[in-house]
Structure formats: C-alpha cells, structure tokens
Amino acid sequence: MIKSPVCDILGIEKPLFQGGMAWIADARLAAAVSEAGGLGIISSILGGPEAVRAEIRKARELTRKPFGVNIMLAAPDAAQVADVVVEEGVKVVTTGAGSPAPYMEKWKAAGICVIPVVASVAYARKMEELGATAVIAEGAESGGHIGDLHTLALVPQVIDAVHIPVLAAGGIADGRGAAAMFIAGAAGVQVGTRFLSARECRVHPTYKERLIKASDLGTMVTGKRLGDAVRALKTPFTKKFAQMEANPQVRPEELRALGTGSVRKAVLEGDLTGGSFLAGEAAGLVCREESAAAIVNDIIGGAEKLLSGANKLIGD
Numbered sequence: 001m002i003k004s005p006v007c008d009i010l011g012i013e014k015p016l017f018q019g020g021m022a023w024i025a026d027a028r029l030a031a032a033v034s035e036a037g038g039l040g041i042i043s044s045i046l047g048g049p050e051a052v053r054a055e056i057r058k059a060r061e062l063t064r065k066p067f068g069v070n071i072m073l074a075a076p077d078a079a080q081v082a083d084v085v086v087e088e089g090v091k092v093v094t095t096g097a098g099s100p101a102p103y104m105e106k107w108k109a110a111g112i113c114v115i116p117v118v119a120s121v122a123y124a125r126k127m128e129e130l131g132a133t134a135v136i137a138e139g140a141e142s143g144g145h146i147g148d149l150h151t152l153a154l155v156p157q158v159i160d161a162v163h164i165p166v167l168a169a170g171g172i173a174d175g176r177g178a179a180a181m182f183i184a185g186a187a188g189v190q191v192g193t194r195f196l197s198a199r200e201c202r203v204h205p206t207y208k209e210r211l212i213k214a215s216d217l218g219t220m221v222t223g224k225r226l227g228d229a230v231r232a233l234k235t236p237f238t239k240k241f242a243q244m245e246a247n248p249q250v251r252p253e254e255l256r257a258l259g260t261g262s263v264r265k266a267v268l269e270g271d272l273t274g275g276s277f278l279a280g281e282a283a284g285l286v287c288r289e290e291s292a293a294a295i296v297n298d299i300i301g302g303a304e305k306l307l308s309g310a311n312k313l314i315g316d
Helices: 005-010 027-035 049-062 078-087 101-109 121-130 151-161 175-184 193-197 205-213 236-246 252-259 262-269 281-285 292-308
Strands: 016-018 040-043 067-072 092-096 113-118 135-138 166-169 188-191 219-222 230-233
Touching: 016 027, 016 040, 016 292, 027 040, 027 049, 027 067, 027 292, 040 049, 049 067, 049 078, 067 078, 078 101, 101 113, 113 121, 121 135, 121 151, 135 151, 151 166, 151 175, 175 188, 175 292, 188 193, 188 292, 193 205, 193 281, 193 292, 219 236, 236 252
Parallel strands: 016 188, 040 067, 067 092, 092 113, 113 135, 135 166, 166 188
Antiparallel strands: 219 230
C-alpha cells in the first residue's frame, strides 16, 4: 500500500484524485471513484449552483466515503458555488482558473480542505501562503486549460518550493505515470482523461469513441493567442479553431464566440463540428471503456507493483 499524507488528511484509501472536469464530473462518476478508494470530485460547471447542490446530495446517496467539489473560479457563478459547498458540508474543494483568496477564510472556518490546481512555482507558493491544504501541480500534458510547464519539470520544482503535500497531474493515465510521480516525491496523482472512458462517465458515446481511438498525436492545443491555451482531441472543431486563430484578420471576439458552449456540445451532444472534446496527451493510452473502480485499481495497483520492484534496478 502506498503511504501518503494526503490519504491521512482526507480520509481516503488511495492517493488518487479524479479530475473535476467541466460538464463531465458529476455525482455518479465521483461516487464511483470514491467507492474505489480514491477521491471523486464533482465539477462546479454542471448547469448552475443548484445543479451542483443536487449533485452533492446525490453523491451522498451513492457513497459514504469522502468526495470533493472542483470550483472554476473564473465562472460567473463561482461565488454562489463557494457558498453551496459550505452549506452542504463539503469537506474538500479543489480550485482552478483563478485565486481562491476571497473564499479561503469561510472555507477554512467550515473545515474545508482547499487544494488549488497550480501551473507554476510562484502560484504554488501563493496558495501555501493563503493556507491551502495541498496543491495539484498540473503540467501542460493535461486536457482542458493548461499552463506552459510540463509535468516532469513542474512537479519536482513545486515540491521543492512548498511545505505542503503536492499532487501531480497531466499525462498520468496508468501505473507507470503514477509511479514516476511518486518517485519524484508527489503525495498523490490527479487523473482526468482516463476517467472519460469510465462506464460511469456521462460523456456522449461519440466522445468515448474518439478518445479510445486517439493516437499519441491525437490532441492539439488552441487558444494561445487568447492567452487561454486549451488541449483537446483533434476534431473538425479544433482544426477550424486553429485555422481561425492563425488568421490575423480573425478578431479575438470571433474566436471566443466560437468557443462558447463548445465543451457542453461535446459532452452532451457529441458534436464534432461545434464541440471541444477536452483530453490530455495520455489519450493514446486509453484503450477501452471500463469501470471507474477498475481504472483506480489499475493505476494505483500498477504503481505499487512497479515501486515494490524498483530496487531490482540497483545492482550490488
């Protein structure tokens, strides 16, 4: 069994978080991951604060184990969701796309463990100063919104810079990736892309089909011109976006309009021409649909097996 301070702090069995993917991470997926011993996470982007409240209550019907909520702080309703997690007694909040500073005092007073996603050493230090319980260092291999640094370079630097537990995210989809991060000093891993293939995941069948068929070169990054880089599967939509982005005559407002609602269209409708199928570079490692429990057990079990045999690499 992998020993991790994150497990002791949060009361979970396995140091694995499921990513709080917008329009995707609902109660059913989160509860299945938590039941398997990891930390399931519900997204705050599911249709409004009351929809999030409903998912929190549904998750409590499906599992008695810990789960969390991810709050996208740039969302217009972030302040309302920040209140919902307090009112509903959620004990773990992960954050992204902004600073949790305005909410930290009330979250900490409510006994919530706050774990921000960070993409740089400087931001990790700021989160520690704010009182974060831990941070998730997410590299540019991940799906969705990304920073500049990649996981293998980012994680060790963040670990060296802070005194709180650091989880690794970005490009981790099996026991090999998890083992590498544990050896680097991570206290846990967060996985998003592989959970898209979980039976309990709500994404449209077309989304799963495209993911499972993706190759090692199956994703691309768009949005850098807007200062908001996003990694997604290569589809007619992402290729069109990239072509428009490369055209200096296309205004930023046109690009933003094209992207508005695109994630929802991919998740709920499987719309290849209007939907953004967010996925990380590890998409090529996702080969089949399976249960969330099988995914958790494969990643953590695989990491344990590799770590237990690592001493064989060292000669006498």
